[in-house]
Amino acid sequence: MKIEQAKISDASKIVDININEWINTYTGIFPTDFLKNLKNQKEESIEKCKNKINEYVVCKIDNQVIGFLRYGKNKKGYSDEYCEIYSLYIDKNYQHKGIGSSLIAYAFEILKTQYKYVLISTLV
DSSP, X not given: OEEXXXXXXXXXXXXXXXXXXXXXXXXXXXXXXXXXXXGGGHHHHHHHHHHTGGXXXXXXXXXXXXXXXXXXXXXXXXXTTEEEEEEEEEOGGGTTSSHXXXXXXHHHHHHTTTOSEEEEOOOO
């Protein structure tokens, strides 16, 4: 297992995991039509990911992305002392193995050099 800053070549797999885990996690929470439409936005999402690739940390096994975390300046209107973890998703086949914790620890090492506080929001 290797945790590292994401590369542009990781964008497609990051988006695949993001879409698949949204569907796996949020079925019954978000409208079915919304979740089905995520796949229709894949190419647009890949381009957005590439444009913000410096905000992503990935976990790789055998050089394949199996999870990611995205972070950056907070979007909640707090002072510049606050950053935010925007997303954290792990391929369902690799969940419950400590990968999320490893991604958070790696990101915190980066973020503590620039920010005083980290915000993490979750859904019910």
